[in-house]
Amino acid sequence: MDEATRESLLERVNRQSATVGAKTLETITINGTEIDLHELLIETRELPEIPPGTKDLVSTAKRTLKTEREARVERLKTEGSLSEATAETLAEEIIGLDRARNALDGVYRPDYGEEAHNMSIDDYKRWLGFVESIQ
Numbered sequence: 001m002d003e004a005t006r007e008s009l010l011e012r013v014n015r016q017s018a019t020v021g022a023k024t025l026e027t028i029t030i031n032g033t034e035i036d037l038h039e040l041l042i043e044t045r046e047l048p049e050i051p052p053g054t055k056d057l058v059s060t061a062k063r064t065l066k067t068e069r070e071a072r073v074e075r076l077k078t079e080g081s082l083s084e085a086t087a088e089t090l091a092e093e094i095i096g097l098d099r100a101r102n103a104l105d106g107v108y109r110p111d112y113g114e115e116a117h118n119m120s121i122d123d124y125k126r127w128l129g130f131v132e133s134i135q
């Protein structure tokens with residue numbers, strides 16, 4: 001694989017819109033246990049509130065997905081003997097990992113309106129603290 005192809009694939013996996021239409025991985029291994037990622041995404045998406053045990057699993061899954069992504073990106077960046085087909089497969093896997101992480105990121109924030117309101121209040125408090133500190 002030439003450097004232009006490598007750079008093109010790296011640019012593709014880092015593009016914000018890369019995950020649109022991408023497939024997630026079927027399974028992920030966490031602490032030696034294989035977990036059906038699709039099932040986890042469906043289960044957590046339908047719950048009004050995530051139970052504490054599932055929150056831990058989701059957090060661990062997100063960390064694992066991040067670690068797997070970083071390892072694949074590093075391999076794509078540095079491995080000199082990659083064939084174009086292998087590099088393309090790595091790029092698709094990276095994008096799939098990102099898609100799964102994006103889906104899991106939404107699990108903790110089912111009510112975006114309330115979150116935005118809380119963020120506004122926090123911003124106001126920080127601003128008020130700043131103004132009080134300069135008086």
